[in-house]
Amino acid sequence: MSSKRNSIGEFEEIILIITASLAGEAYGVTITRELEKKTGRSAGFNTVHTTLQRLEDKGLIRSEMGGATTERGGRRKRYFAITALGSRTIRELKELRERLWKELPAKVLGISRG
């Protein structure tokens, strides 16, 4: 169970990190904009929302409806926030990468760069 929860794709990981970084201001539009600004890649409307839904199913983020404002014709926003499990997951992923990088011989790096 836990391994399944941890197995997230690369795109999911990026969305997860962006959601975390937008703390409190993360909803569909801001997440899409941030993704474009930071990574240069544009993602489809459906792709972003599907990913958010999957992350929520996995318990890595949670969502709640914001209050009604005069913006967007009174339609509320769904705000996403990272859960404790979510932040542990990205932390673990980061540690895993660093550990793996450390063990990588400099030579191999050189060859791969060449």
Place this chain on the structure above:
Amino acid sequence: MKKEQHHPPQLAKRIFRWYSGHVAGEDLEGDLDEHFYLNLQAMSPRRARWRYWRQMLSLFGSYVIRRRKENASLHPHSDNLINFNMIRNYLLIALRVMARNRVYTVINVLGLTLGLSACIIVFIVINHEFSFDRFHADRDRIFRLKTSDEAHPGWTCTCTPPPVYPTLRDDYAGSEAMAGYHHFDAKSSVIEGGHVKQFDRSNGNIIITNTDYFNIFQYQWLAGSKEALSKPMQVVLSESRARTYFGSIEPSLVLGKVVTYNDSLPLTVGGIVKDWKENSDFVRTEFISFGTIEHSFLRKTFELDNWGIMVHSSQSFIKIKKSDNKDQIASKLAAIIGKKTKEKYVFRLEELSRLHFLQEDENESTIMSVFYLVSALAIFILLIAAINFINLSTAQSINRSREIGIRKVIGSGRRQIILQFLSETFVLALIALLLSMALVRPLLFALQNYLPKGIAFNPIATDNLVFFVCLLFGVSILAGLYPALFTSAYQPASNLSSRNAAAGRGGFSLRRVLVVFQFTVSLFFISVTLVINSQMDYIKTKDRGFNTENVLTFRTNFASPVSKVKTLVDRIRLFVGDDHVTMQGFSPMGFAMLTNSFEFISNKGTIKGNTSIKAGDERYISMYQIRLIAGRNYQSADSLKEAVVNEAFVKSIGLDHPDQIIGEHVIINGKRLSICGVVRDFHQQSFRNAISPCLIADFKQEEHAVAIRFDGMVSDNTLTILKIEAAFKEVYPDETFSPHLIEEEIQWMHGIEERIFQVSRVAMAVTIFISCIGVFGLAMFTAMRRTREIGIRKVLGASVWRIVQMLNIEFVVLVGISIIIATPLAWFTMHSALNKYTYRIELSWWYFTTGALIALLTALATVSYQSWKAANGDPVKALRTE
């Protein structure tokens, strides 16, 4: 400022809202809008709108929407009814409820099974009847010619005189195709491996025709071609017939083989056609070429040049052009024929796909009304069964009020309770449907004498499957919707606090209305059946004016001379007695009738009229025991001189007394006959028709049939019949001896009445039965609900009799109301039905009182058992129950 004027595409928005329903709601739509307005700053409005569309469309089938709908459906007030977990639960509960209330389940399943079986059988029969000749290409433009002779009113025949078809083919160019054929009734033989194989006569499956036939009726040729029929002495066989003759060999190997008809007509097989798979009244197995007639002894049989004969075996078909009107064509054809002959023929075109309902003497509208009647019966039976279900389940639902209360408190919506009750009905209907599907074949077998021939039941044929599914859902909704709505409307608070909140005794309730309806229908059928029964009795036992008891008749070949019949009759007289045999045209009563015009000559002038004609030798009147009331019988003579008429004849020419007509003269077919006697009126047709004027005389040319009276039962005279057959074979070696009882033919004439009678009897039995089991269940429920009341009454001193009375009175009142409603209905229906008969019984009050009494007694007997059981219960136990 300018961008303010641009809005997201409204259509896209609407599609999105429709698709996502209430789940996607605001956040996704808000996001879409926000993207749109941001995009407007970066790109043209057109592109922004285009992007909005793309984003919206990408959400179709999207995981986000699916997942949200899934989550939403778990909510108790969800609109989403297709939830498999809940449906499984409903079915489980349905099975448990059925198992707990076995009596109700049995009543409902039994009733519904009967109703469904009736509907299925009626559907199969009607579907079968309507399946005939529906497969021909251009069937709405293909017609059969029906000929009437204007000179002889009433002379019509679904046939054409032999020269009609060749004349029309040569002189009328306005049709798309035309075909004519003659039936050829013959036995056949083939020589296979040195042995002669004989085959009996086939019934009307052999025709003599030409290539034109295949322009109207489409066949697939397996070997040879239709050109074979343009040569004389050729025959084309159907695949199945070829197999009967020559075994399973390649069609092409059958070509050139020889089939011999009537031992003297050897024909060469020139082609093989594939049999039709569909139902048809025009199934043919052998097609003999037209030219064969000219080249063989058939020339004498068929009289191709005789304009004056109309026999059923010669028929013509025409395929008209799309633009043509059939009535105009008919008068064109009559005009062409009118130039060739003195006969005054007129034609009517009968549509091919309707020919099945226009068989012989039966009237299309009669058959249709039988269909309507039978369908109505089936629907009524199903309705009564559905009423049982409605009554029992609304009554019983009071026992389930707590369950419903708890379901509602826990969070069940009304929709879910409705669905739950509907699925219970569905399970019950499904069981009933499966049972009736299993019953259909045995029932068809049991009813085969009353059903058309050749009905097969294929449960997986598309029409049947569609019908079953419609029936299943129809019945589930019909029977289940009201109980479901009724039950789901319970208020949990009142249900849970008191048990009797919804019991509702007394006053006007739907349950009572339905019981009244059931009994009205049953009572209607009881009265109607009683009346039909008396009318049938009347038809069977009324003095017809002649006696056909133990009279056997058979025909001889029309084409052979009458002197041969005379030879045969003289031989038969040797061993059955002189006055027991007569040579005749038609029997006194039967389907076939000969009518002719006459001129009555007296000193007051000439009177013209029509009369039916019975041809017979001088023993005709005495053999049939027709009573002479004036004058004497005609005497045997070589030339026709004398005739006897009936009372109706006397009246038709305005004379009051039979004696007045004796010695007067009448001219028929140019012959002057003196009237020597008058017989009492006797029935010639069905009881629907009035007795028409009739003239009996020794028209020798018409006397091709023989009638023989036996002393004692015909079945006890097998030996004599064998002797008769031997004599027949000596005179007519090539003919088949096929005698029948005149009584049977007369029974046949009232075949429709007989069938309606049988059907109404079955309907009566079934409706009474279903109504009774329904009332039985209801009485059981009432007794159970009032257990405590009965206990208290008994403790306070009420007698068992008094309690039975109290429980029964409700049902007696309901049956009483039904009697008041049903009696005028039944009276009116039977009054108008009997009006179709000239000879009928009088409606009397006792049919209806008997019917009422039967209904009342059956209801009382059914209810009393329950009442008696309840009244005899131990009051102590009764008071202890809650």
